[in-house]
Amino acid sequence: QKEVEQNSGPLSVPEGAIASLNCTYSDRGSQSFFWYRQYSGKSPELIMSIYSNGDKEDGRFTAQLNKASQYVSLLIRDSQPSDSATYLCAVTRNTPLVFGKGTRLSVIA
Amino acid sequence: DTGVSQDPRHKITKRGQNVTFRCDPISEHNRLYWYRQTLGQGPEFLTYFQNEAQLEKSRLLSDRFSAERPKGSFSTLEIQRTEQGDSAMYLCASSLQQYTEAFFGQGTRLTVV
Numbered sequence: 001q002k003e004v005e006q007n008s009g010p011l012s013v014p015e016g017a018i019a020s021l022n023c024t025y026s027d028r029g030s031q032s033f034f035w036y037r038q039y040s041g042k043s044p045e046l047i048m049s050i051y052s053n054g055d056k057e058d059g060r061f062t063a064q065l066n067k068a069s070q071y072v073s074l075l076i077r078d079s080q081p082s083d084s085a086t087y088l089c090a091v092t093r094n095t096p097l098v099f100g101k102g103t104r105l106s107v108i109a
Numbered sequence: 110d111t112g113v114s115q116d117p118r119h120k121i122t123k124r125g126q127n128v129t130f131r132c133d134p135i136s137e138h139n140r141l142y143w144y145r146q147t148l149g150q151g152p153e154f155l156t157y158f159q160n161e162a163q164l165e166k167s168r169l170l171s172d173r174f175s176a177e178r179p180k181g182s183f184s185t186l187e188i189q190r191t192e193q194g195d196s197a198m199y200l201c202a203s204s205l206q207q208y209t210e211a212f213f214g215q216g217t218r219l220t221v222v
Contacts, residue, residue: 008149034210043213043214044200046210097142099151
């Protein structure tokens with residue numbers, strides 16, 4: 001059974017701080033890793049993809065991948081109240097995406 | 110690029126009725142996925158297509174559920190004899206290739222009363 005684990009939160013951070021979201025996965029053969037943001041009542045929105053070990057930066061977002069530890073993380077710098085949402089980690093090998101349950105982030109103004 | 114489009118956005122139906130949802134993927138995407146999401150959970154995979162071929166179905170997809178993608182473009186998901194447990198957000202996503210980024214539509218929220 002392929003699993004993706006995330007802390008459900010809520011994770012509360014003050015405005016301007018760095019939010020750190022973590023994800024572990026069970027399938028060692030996983031090849032592609034994604035972070036989605038989902039606002040309440042809306043559908044998931046892709047914000048980051050990462051395919052190789054290391055860091056990938058896009059604006060205020062940094063995705064980090066460590067395949068040996070089967071660990072993916074998302075850092076959000078200068079957190080804003082508009083970043084308050086549920087963040088979903090998704091992983092794939094050669095099958096459709098497997099999602100974690102998501103971490104709820106609350107950025108406090 | 111109009112994105113992934115789903116119709117209807119909301120559906121309320123009585124238990125026992127049949128419902129059908131439609132998904133129009135991003136035009137050049139050959140992979141199309143259906144997921145279901147309930148409150149507090151991540152999206153759960155139901156089925157997916159590569160062009161018109163249905164390649165995989167989840168064990169979640171009981172025989173009351175059927176999906177088609179007749180010409181490799183839009184797809185439909187039908188639920189027969191709906192049950193209250195079918196109440197959820199039904200999400201469609203598409204991607205260009207295997208392993209690549211998948212983009213979601215707005216979803217169809219189904220309520221079975």
